[in-house]
Amino acid sequence: MRKPYDSRTRVWARKTGLAVAVAAVTLGLFTPGAAQAATEPALETPIATIDAAIHCPQTFAHPEHEPVLLIHGTALTYASSWERGYAPALRSQGYDVCGIDLPERSMGDIQSASEYVVRAVDKIYAATGRKVDIIGHSQGTLEPRWALKYWPHLQSRVDDMIGLSGPDHGVDAGDLFCVFPCQASLSQMRHDSDFLNALNTGDETPGPVSYTTINSRTDELILSWTTARLAGAKNITIQDVCPGRVVGHVSMLFDGAAFRVVTDALSHSGPADPDRLPLGKCLDALAPTVGPLDAASLTVGTVVDGVHALQYAWGTQEPALKPYAVQ
Incomplete structure (x- = not known):
C-alpha cells in the first residue's frame, strides 16, 4: 500500500520536480533535437555556432500557415538570396519566414552544412509545434534532402520540400570547374560525385514529405535542367506552366510564375x-513586393557574392563521405 502523501511530502516533491526540470534544461535534455533517434548521426558542428546562423522572427505570429525555412545556394547568404525576393513576398502572404546562413557561403562540405538544416527544423518545430515547409534554391536543395535522408526524424517535422533549380543529379559547372582545384561543394555537385551517388541511392523523396521541384529550360547554369527532377516528386518545368517564359538561375528567386507554383504547394x-x-x-x-530595382539588386548581388566566395579553401579531392553515409 502506498504511503499517505502528506503536505511536507508534496512540498518536497514540487521542489525536487522543479530542480530536475531545471537540471534537464541545463543539460540540454529538452532541446529541440532531444527527440532525435539514437541511431541518427550526432551533429558535429557546435550547436551555438549553428544557432547563430539561424534567422527567425522573434514571435511566430501566423498560425494559419506552416513556418517556412529558406535555404540559399552556392556562394550566397540568406540575406542576399532571399531578403529582396521570397522572404518579403512570403511575409506579405501571411507566412512566418526563417532562414540560414550556411557555413563558408555554402562553399564547404555540404554534409556539414546539412547539419544546419537539421538544427533549424528542430528549433522551428519546437517553437511552433507545427511542421516546417522548406524552400531551397540551387545547392540549397541538397542540404535539406541530405538532412531528410540521414536524420529521418525530420520526415515527420517537414510538410513540404520545394526545390528551385536544384543540381540534384549533378551540374555541368561542377564538372567543368573541378577539372582544376575547386571548392568542396563544387566537387560534390559533379555528376559522378560520391556525395550525389549517396544522396540519390534508394528513395530520392523519403518519408511522407510532399516534394515539389521547379526548373527552367532557360536556366543558364543548370544547363541539363532535368537534373532538378526527383523520382517521386511533382516535377514542374516553368515553361510548361507559362510557354515561352524566360527564367534564369537567379531570376528563379523572384519570378512571379514560379512564386505562384511555390505558394500553391x-x-x-x-x-x-x-x-x-x-x-x-x-x-x-x-x-509580390518585388520591384524591378529589387530584382536588379539581387542579380548584381549574386555576382558580388561569387567574388567573396573565392576566399574559401580550394582542393583537389571531394570531401570523404561521412561514416553514416558509407554503404
Whole structure:
C-alpha cells in the first residue's frame, strides 16, 4: 500500500520536480533535437555556432500557415538570396519566414552544412509545434534532402520540400570547374560525385514529405535542367506552366510564375499542382513586393557574392563521405 502523501511530502516533491526540470534544461535534455533517434548521426558542428546562423522572427505570429525555412545556394547568404525576393513576398502572404546562413557561403562540405538544416527544423518545430515547409534554391536543395535522408526524424517535422533549380543529379559547372582545384561543394555537385551517388541511392523523396521541384529550360547554369527532377516528386518545368517564359538561375528567386507554383504547394495538401493556378498565373513578372530595382539588386548581388566566395579553401579531392553515409 502506498504511503499517505502528506503536505511536507508534496512540498518536497514540487521542489525536487522543479530542480530536475531545471537540471534537464541545463543539460540540454529538452532541446529541440532531444527527440532525435539514437541511431541518427550526432551533429558535429557546435550547436551555438549553428544557432547563430539561424534567422527567425522573434514571435511566430501566423498560425494559419506552416513556418517556412529558406535555404540559399552556392556562394550566397540568406540575406542576399532571399531578403529582396521570397522572404518579403512570403511575409506579405501571411507566412512566418526563417532562414540560414550556411557555413563558408555554402562553399564547404555540404554534409556539414546539412547539419544546419537539421538544427533549424528542430528549433522551428519546437517553437511552433507545427511542421516546417522548406524552400531551397540551387545547392540549397541538397542540404535539406541530405538532412531528410540521414536524420529521418525530420520526415515527420517537414510538410513540404520545394526545390528551385536544384543540381540534384549533378551540374555541368561542377564538372567543368573541378577539372582544376575547386571548392568542396563544387566537387560534390559533379555528376559522378560520391556525395550525389549517396544522396540519390534508394528513395530520392523519403518519408511522407510532399516534394515539389521547379526548373527552367532557360536556366543558364543548370544547363541539363532535368537534373532538378526527383523520382517521386511533382516535377514542374516553368515553361510548361507559362510557354515561352524566360527564367534564369537567379531570376528563379523572384519570378512571379514560379512564386505562384511555390505558394500553391504551401497552401494545399500535397505537392504543387499547376492545374490549380489561376488563369492569370503568367501575368506577374515578379513575385509580390518585388520591384524591378529589387530584382536588379539581387542579380548584381549574386555576382558580388561569387567574388567573396573565392576566399574559401580550394582542393583537389571531394570531401570523404561521412561514416553514416558509407554503404
